[in-house]
Amino acid sequence: MQKNWRTIVGALSGVTGMVIWALATAIYQPLMQPDGFWTDSSTGQTFPEVGSNNTYWPRDIRQLAILLALGGVILICRANVRGVVAGAIAMIGWLGVDIWLDRIDVAGRPTATSLAVGGIAMFSTTAVVAVRVSAGQGGPPLARHLSAAVTAVLAAATMVVTTPWDEPVTNPVQVQVENALSMLKAGLVAMFIATAIGLIAVQLTAVRTRRVGTFIVVAALAAWLAASHGPLLPVGLIGMPVAATLAVAAAREVPLIRLLPVAVACCVALLPAMIILYIAGSAVGSAMTSLADNPPINAADTDLSIAFTGLVLGLLLASISHVMTLPARKRDSLSRDSGPMVNHA
Numbered sequence: 001m002q003k004n005w006r007t008i009v010g011a012l013s014g015v016t017g018m019v020i021w022a023l024a025t026a027i028y029q030p031l032m033q034p035d036g037f038w039t040d041s042s043t044g045q046t047f048p049e050v051g052s053n054n055t056y057w058p059r060d061i062r063q064l065a066i067l068l069a070l071g072g073v074i075l076i077c078r079a080n081v082r083g084v085v086a087g088a089i090a091m092i093g094w095l096g097v098d099i100w101l102d103r104i105d106v107a108g109r110p111t112a113t114s115l116a117v118g119g120i121a122m123f124s125t126t127a128v129v130a131v132r133v134s135a136g137q138g139g140p141p142l143a144r145h146l147s148a149a150v151t152a153v154l155a156a157a158t159m160v161v162t163t164p165w166d167e168p169v170t171n172p173v174q175v176q177v178e179n180a181l182s183m184l185k186a187g188l189v190a191m192f193i194a195t196a197i198g199l200i201a202v203q204l205t206a207v208r209t210r211r212v213g214t215f216i217v218v219a220a221l222a223a224w225l226a227a228s229h230g231p232l233l234p235v236g237l238i239g240m241p242v243a244a245t246l247a248v249a250a251a252r253e254v255p256l257i258r259l260l261p262v263a264v265a266c267c268v269a270l271l272p273a274m275i276i277l278y279i280a281g282s283a284v285g286s287a288m289t290s291l292a293d294n295p296p297i298n299a300a301d302t303d304l305s306i307a308f309t310g311l312v313l314g315l316l317l318a319s320i321s322h323v324m325t326l327p328a329r330k331r332d333s334l335s336r337d338s339g340p341m342v343n344h345a
Helices: 002-031 057-076 081-103 109-134 141-158 172-203 206-228 233-249 256-291 306-324 328-338
Strands: 037-039 046-048
Touching (some): 002 057, 002 109, 057 081, 057 109, 057 306, 081 141, 081 256, 141 233, 233 256
């Protein structure tokens, strides 16, 4: 029954990701091009573009959607290492297709439908291959923890995606875009969370489930602080990924008090990591803009790739939380294995 539940959630994640990817590619990317108009090639209808700058939020939504589909594959193959590798290879190729489609400026609702169908077919094929190569074997605890924590952090990163204009938004077209972005983000966040829970479900007891739920609520409150753009904005930006990581760590066989040093370590690592990733993510984003043959964005802004930044940050926080929540007997074993060899003869 649990295996069937994981398969259903993984399939929903993949389908949701591919549909959102198609909408962002063929509907919202054309709307956010720098200037002029775009024409639906199937109907001949012309639409005004509403982005005064070459904004990057549709690209972030597209790439986050692809990562969500990868999470679905990982859940279906139960984080088997060979299955994860197969899914990662397929999704790297899909990211290349995504940039190419942006470069040739695909647009229109029929195109979005075709892309959604093709994306779902690609996801299904990848999931089948991942299950085949995994040979029915689940992945090790490390693979499950890393996958779940990265997925949870990506849910937090999704909340950072915003449109370029200042609030309040009054232009009718911009209001429609804002509403659409909110719906796309809600779908991504909900399925990222569901995927992460599916990956750690085997570890959950009643007590751990309550702990996980508590940290999810804390992450939601941090997201609200981040969205408010008030004086507590930094608290929200730091609290989201840390609370998301703790939600996954709380499913492990450790006392609650051991999560406190995990939180401290994640917070300490977060500041330098965010500075480094801001620079690296901006370089990656600029390179993607160039590969898509789009003009550079306004010099007053930064072409930050949120998907790339969230992925690397998730790997960092996941690694920290995994090492710091290893069972005591495991840590002792590692210490003995790494200690000096003594001859007792």
